[in-house]
Amino acid sequence: MPASIDTARTRIDKWLWAARFFKHRTAATEAVDGGKVKLNGLAVKPARDVRVGDRLDITVGEDTRTVIVQAIADKRGSAAVAQTLYEETPESVEARDRARSLRKFAATPGADLHGRPTKRDRRRMDRFGGR
Template structure:
């Protein structure tokens, strides 16, 4: 049973509008994408005001501080009141490495294409 003044972490993530549905928040907890105060969180684990929650969404960590307890999903303004976003801004596009993509429908890369891709990525040692 949860202590007084605490809420399940999956319910809080849903109420804070981090995940679109509560089942997605629960699945993220099961997959290990949610950390509570640096430790891997289970879906039923309790969060209290002042805790730090890290949620991995599409490859990036979102760092949130629990400012209030919300059980029901409300408006975006209510979500902003219960969660303080401490996530650093993303790096500029110039700093992110370019990943070469192939056009859709072009089929498998040929041996020559594959070698060019490996050369661009720097994963192959050419003598």
């Protein structure tokens, strides 16, 4: 294991950044504050320590991952090192694959809208909205 891996504990926002779930530590902190990250099923603060064996539920965009912490790091390393820090649960992998396949077949609502609506579009929206 690299020298940057610590066996004790580290802040959850630092660990998420080191494990490359977020590009910036600020984004990791905001995600934890916003309730997008749960530690063992509970919403926590960014300063909460994470330990080996903890279960994290991480929501990034539309994807939700459930991972088990395998190692602790407080410094960001290569992607290969980051992948050794956690193990994703089989249920999480299956759910992400299922969601990915559903998104492939169904267009996102509003995907056909680009820029400001035209006069014709506004009239259609008004008719649909009942104005």
